[in-house]
Amino acid sequence: MARERSMSGTIPSMEEHSGNAALTDNTIIVVLGASGDLAKKKTFPALFGLYKAGYLPRGVRIVGYARTKMDKDEYHKRQVSYIKIKDDDTKAQEQLKEFTDASTYVAGSYEDGAAFDELTKHLEEIEETYKGGQVNRVFYFALPPSVFIPVSKNLKEHCYAKDGDNRIIVEKPFGKDLQSCRELISSIRQYWHEDETYRIDHYLGKEMVKNLLVLRFANIALSSAWDKNSISNVQITFKEPFGTEGRGGYFDEFGIIRDILQNHLLQVLTIIAMERPVSFAAEDIRDEKVRVLRAISPIEKKDTLLGQYVGANGKPGYRDDDSVPPQSNCPTFAATTLYINNPRWEGVPFILKAGKALNEAKVEVRIQYKDVTQGIFKDISRDELVVRIQPKESIYLKLNMKTPGLQMRAFPTEMDLTYQRRFEATNIPEAYESLIRDVMRGDHSNFVREDELDHAWKIFTPILHWIEGKDGQRPTPVSYPYGSRGPKELEKFVADRGYKRTTAEYNWPISQVSNL
Structure with a gap:
């Protein structure tokens, strides 16, 4: 070979x-x-x-x-x-x-x-x-x-x-809550040293997640505005267009938060929010990620929206799945808001959203900047930096430009880096290929360290115990139709946390690369 x-x-x-x-x-x-x-x-x-x-x-x-x-x-x-x-x-x-x-x-x-x-x-x-x-x-x-x-x-x-x-x-999964995670780590540690152990979160092997380090720290134009002074809110979104489809027994035990938010989306958040590491050494990178997690308080109930899909568009609801308990309150959609209590990010909401049986397949990061100073501009759209993790990997920066012609009017457009167009001849490796290769090389950079797990579970365990009724009050998820954008309450949820939808008609032209 x-x-x-x-x-x-x-x-x-x-x-x-x-x-x-x-x-x-x-x-x-x-x-x-x-x-x-x-x-x-x-x-x-x-x-x-x-x-x-x-x-x-x-x-x-x-x-x-x-x-x-x-x-x-x-x-x-x-x-x-x-x-x-x-x-x-x-x-x-x-x-x-x-x-x-x-x-x-x-x-x-x-x-x-x-x-x-x-x-x-x-x-x-x-x-x-x-x-x-x-x-x-x-x-x-x-x-x-x-x-x-x-x-x-x-x-x-x-x-x-x-x-x-x-x-x-x-x-994964590395436990179901803080206590079970600690028990699992302690038991495995009896037999295997940390430097022999590679805990996979396959999102850390995805091309666009790995690209975040370069995007952030190799571009002064972006890094200089990467803080609370310029950024209003950050949304990290995971959407699947299908339901449990016979896997309800497994899913009902773990739920959408354990399945997606507590690991995949939280790992993406740490890379977005971390300080610049002193080197590419695995421990330097993971040290900075842990500092972010240590600065996040446990999620509060008021900052959480839970949903469960119901039958629509000829598709069955979650409880219609024979492998799901008929009265299950397990969320198939969750939106949670995390706040990082450090000088860079104080007050900036990081909104993690994930759901099944939604209108499309998509994983993306959306960083929305603050409003421009009012005066000569009124009701102008906010700038946004969007990193599309999958499908059709891309990065686009949404900006306001002058409408062509005699009028002085601003409209939103984009600077677009779509990988299938820019790197047409390049094969993007699968996440598992990238991570197994890292194991062969002895590189822990893209694997989860045990203290990362501990701090991650500290953030999510209280809200998970609330969902499971361990404090005596079990919430009922709101319903949303199979194939929809999610619960109707979601729009108010993100708006209350600072997100402003573009006022002008705007669609990113992803259809241009649909047949590449």
Whole structure:
């Protein structure tokens, strides 16, 4: 395979600041939960994408492990079921054959130490084929949280490579509240050091989220107006156009806040709000993110809007899902307001919004600036900087310009950087590809540190306990129709927190790139 080239340009490579050595040879990646949806939909396609691009260690082997008993052919069929290759791409077809040839499977329990001994025997058989040097083992937890602790224990006691690097990749959710998170962290810490642990929040691997550091700190024109003196409010929005669709049992246990706000959107907020780190070193970046979280007070009830979708447009409501309890009050939509109590952001509302069964698929950051000084301009639209995280990655700055012609009249338009148009020939990697590559490089920058988790849960736990009725008063979410923009109360909610909708008719022309 081709070897990975080092980064160039004026931005220092994060490899220079990695806490662990990069894995270049003699590495086995063990995917635990290999028979599940996460593995086949995300993990294996990401591993193949890296393999195809030459970004995995030389001679890498992939070992699947799960309870399900299946032969090699069934395993490979599941492994490639979500990998997309064009029929006429013979090179990719050959690479896929190489990838599956380098992949094997072991069935076993997650709680039984003897089963992990069998896994170790299989790993050692592979490692006997390596020609000298240390052997490295990377364990990917594509697993439900209920087995994180026994798997962590059994891997350390039965599968730990004593003469090489060992790393675990742990998927969210990291607990359900502050107490359960602390218990989970404490239990895993008994067996695995923090520098061996990579906690994935896949939003940190998304191209536009990673771009926020450059956007903020490499552009003096933006960074000089990045504070309470210029910015009125910040909205971070997640919208899905579908409901639970048979996954209601899982969703009802966790809800939209745990699923989206407490992790994905809060991570985006920390990057928007953090101070400039002294370097790209993982701990320098994560230290600044933690300082932001420490400055945020727990969310208050009055700063929260909860919703639950009902049937409309031929689609069923949340409670119509057979996997959902018929009287469930679980929110499928939530808007919460966070305030950062530091000199840069004091008084600026950060509004996090997420919902299912809405009118479109979209994740974006919208930074709205304050009104211009009144006088020669009246009723003029506010400037806005919008970062579209997905789909159709883009950044646009909404400004007021003179209407062409003889009249002196301002109207809102935009300076538009749409990635599909500006970087037409560039392939944007999937988030999981980016993060697994970071694990191979030993770079913790885009992974969640344990104190980040602790402070994040402190912010959200009180509101979660209120929603669950643990203080004796359980709120009832307002209803909103399937396929709508969300609860009708949302417009007043954001307006009360400083957001002003553009008065003039304005639509960002995203349709121009719809068929690129």
